[in-house]
Amino acid sequence: MNRNRKDIIIESLTGISVLLIIFIIISILAITIKGGWPNLSWKFLVEFPKDGMTKGGIFPAIVGTALMTLIMAVAAVPFGVITAIYLAEYARENSVFAKTIRFAVKTLAVVPSIIFGLFGLGFFIGFIGQNMDKIFNGGVMKWGQPSILWASLTMALLTLPVVIVSVEEAIRTIPVEMREASLALGATKWQTIRRVVLPGSVTGILTGTILAISRGAGEVAPILFTGAAYYLADLPHSLSDQFMSLGYHIYIMSTQSANVDATLPIQFATTLVLLLLTFSLNAVAVVLRYRIRKKAK
Amino acid sequence: MEDLKVKVTDLSLFYSNNQALKNITMDIPEKKVTAFIGPSGCGKSTFLRTLNRMNDLIDNVRIEGEVLIDGVNIYDRDIDVVNLRKKIGMIFQKSNPFAKSVYENIAFGPRINGITQKSKLDEIVEFSLKQAAIWDEMQGRLHNSALSLSGGQQQRICIARSLAVNPEIILMDEPASALDPISTGKIEELIHDLKQKYTIIIVTHNMQQAARTSDLTAFFYLGELVEINKTETIFSNPGKKQTEDYISGRFG
Ligand SMILES: Nc1ncnc2c1ncn2[C@@H]1O[C@H](COP(=O)(O)OP(=O)(O)OP(=O)(O)O)[C@@H](O)[C@H]1O
Ligand SMILES: [Mg+2]
Numbered sequence: 017m018n019r020n021r022k023d024i025i026i027e028s029l030t031g032i033s034v035l036l037i038i039f040i041i042i043s044i045l046a047i048t049i050k051g052g053w054p055n056l057s058w059k060f061l062v063e064f065p066k067d068g069m070t071k072g073g074i075f076p077a078i079v080g081t082a083l084m085t086l087i088m089a090v091a092a093v094p095f096g097v098i099t100a101i102y103l104a105e106y107a108r109e110n111s112v113f114a115k116t117i118r119f120a121v122k123t124l125a126v127v128p129s130i131i132f133g134l135f136g137l138g139f140f141i142g143f144i145g146q147n148m149d150k151i152f153n154g155g156v157m158k159w160g161q162p163s164i165l166w167a168s169l170t171m172a173l174l175t176l177p178v179v180i181v182s183v184e185e186a187i188r189t190i191p192v193e194m195r196e197a198s199l200a201l202g203a204t205k206w207q208t209i210r211r212v213v214l215p216g217s218v219t220g221i222l223t224g225t226i227l228a229i230s231r232g233a234g235e236v237a238p239i240l241f242t243g244a245a246y247y248l249a250d251l252p253h254s255l256s257d258q259f260m261s262l263g264y265h266i267y268i269m270s271t272q273s274a275n276v277d278a279t280l281p282i283q284f285a286t287t288l289v290l291l292l293l294t295f296s297l298n299a300v301a302v303v304l305r306y307r308i309r310k311k312a313k
Numbered sequence: 314m315e316d317l318k319v320k321v322t323d324l325s326l327f328y329s330n331n332q333a334l335k336n337i338t339m340d341i342p343e344k345k346v347t348a349f350i351g352p353s354g355c356g357k358s359t360f361l362r363t364l365n366r367m368n369d370l371i372d373n374v375r376i377e378g379e380v381l382i383d384g385v386n387i388y389d390r391d392i393d394v395v396n397l398r399k400k401i402g403m404i405f406q407k408s409n410p411f412a413k414s415v416y417e418n419i420a421f422g423p424r425i426n427g428i429t430q431k432s433k434l435d436e437i438v439e440f441s442l443k444q445a446a447i448w449d450e451m452q453g454r455l456h457n458s459a460l461s462l463s464g465g466q467q468q469r470i471c472i473a474r475s476l477a478v479n480p481e482i483i484l485m486d487e488p489a490s491a492l493d494p495i496s497t498g499k500i501e502e503l504i505h506d507l508k509q510k511y512t513i514i515i516v517t518h519n520m521q522q523a524a525r526t527s528d529l530t531a532f533f534y535l536g537e538l539v540e541i542n543k544t545e546t547i548f549s550n551p552g553k554k555q556t557e558d559y560i561s562g563r564f565g
Contacts, residue, residue, distance in 0.1 A: 108372075193409040197471070200365060201422040201478055202399030211421070212411060 186220020
């Protein structure tokens with residue numbers, strides 16, 4: 017076989033795989049839009065589910081997802097930013113401690129999400145929550161059970177690597193000349209970080225936050241045992257309440273409902289909402305990241 | 314005889330195992346302009362950066378010898394590097410204003426020194442820009458981004474920014490090498506004005522610039538100080554053959 021033939025074969029193989037991927041994406045979109053779009057309406061977004069989830073809307077699932085990702089971001093972003101600052105600014109590249117953190121972050125990023133769910137159940141609920149009840153609540157069960165707080169914190173662990181990686185990348189794009197200018201003026205290292213490095217990394221912090229939210233909004237496994245509810249007649253009012261979530265709602269309707277076929281239109285519409293939400297969040301993150309990279313050049 | 318500002322004794326610097334400065338000894342007078350010249354890679358920037366301890370930021374740098382500023386060794390263990398740098402302004406080859414407004418660039422130093430009062434900051438900003446001879450151009454655009462200015466204006470903003478913390482010494486590393494002749498002329502004029510108040514040390518590759526702006530000139534070669542003398546003397550009657558070859562353009 018001569019070189020040319022080989023090239024042609026490889027080219028066609030890569031071409032076919034690309035087409036296949038595009039075909040799959042378009043099929044997913046086409047199926048969800050076709051099934052979901054006719055059922056999408058303002059009412060669908062602002063109403064509670066009715067008649068065993070075969071009618072009505074998904075309002076509590078939207079609110080629950082929003083609240084959960086918000087609490088998650090409040091926990092994951094500051095923690096992630098601080099870790100990224102440490103890795104980019106303070107850690108010596110070859111120190112054992114820095115290497116350990118990097119290894120931990122990488123490992124965290126590949127742990128299957130169901131493991132986070134189990135960890136959240138064991139650590140947050142079983143250990144922290146139950147001990148909180150013993151110490152502050154006289155043994156009355158309040159924190160030692162699934163709730164939006166524990167689900168959000170579990171999800172925060174899952175999305176932490178996303179935040180750390182984005183923020184560290186952004187911090188590293190701040191040119192050394194900017195840091196030198198600040199230090200030469202008599203700024204301390206921390207003043208330089210706070211007044212020059214972090215303001216220059218805002219887009220990166222934002223990107224990390226959005227990616228984390230979009231990841232957290234779609235995941236189901238971590239909240240399965242830690243706070244998501246099958247059905248609630250009311251929205252969560254406190255951190256110790258359970259909540260409904262979009263992803264879990266789809267899972268419930270497609271596997272646990274008494275009449276799966278009757279919930280199909282709602283399943284499609286909910287999937288469409290979730291897809292639109294994560295796609296648009298990701299699109300914003302892509303644009304922001306593109307801007308950072310362009311600036312770095 | 315003029316007052317001594319900086320006294321360097323037997324200073325050597327190593328990047329890992331590579332010696333970049335070799336036993337440099339030199340006196341730098343107060344409120345004069347001292348120029349450093351020499352071929353690329355001879356250690357001018359490295360030497361300049363030992364004077365405000367910017368080399369501390371680089372890993373694996375080792376320094377031997379003494380640098381006395383106002384009689385105090387800045388490499389003593391109990392020296393506060395942050396305070397030292399407040400006393401010494403630095404202008405870099407590539408102008409490096411912050412991605413902030415002109416005003417915020419100038420106010421950066423005063424702010425980190427704890428000045429928060431608006432009227433006081435306004436006053437410092439105006440005074441510094443006037444000293445850097447760029448107030449007239451900037452008056453109406455204080456709140457524009459400094460990055461929107463021309464290269465020459467950016468460099469003068471950087472000079473104004475360093476003046477705002479009231480330094481005693483200003484280190485300039487090829488401050489005009491990226492600028493057109495008109496901007497270069499403005500910077501040179503500015504250097505001339507500033508030496509009434511400040512001790513200025515400037516690295517340059519431009520012989521005419523050294524001749525025009527400086528009182529003393531030091532010639533470096535391969536990490537060594539070949540000679541330092543009055544600028545007229547260096548250019549009309551250098552003491553060493555190497556110096557003569559370099560300034561007459563025979564090498565480097
Ligand atoms: N960060 C560094 N790490 C290792 N070696 C360095 C570093 N900076 C400079 N050097 C080396 O030290 C020597 C002196 O460099 P320096 O930048 O001081 O020269 P220079 O006289 O300023 O040159 P130029 O005129 O090109 O700016 C060179 O051999 C250079 O390769
Ligand atoms: Mg240099």
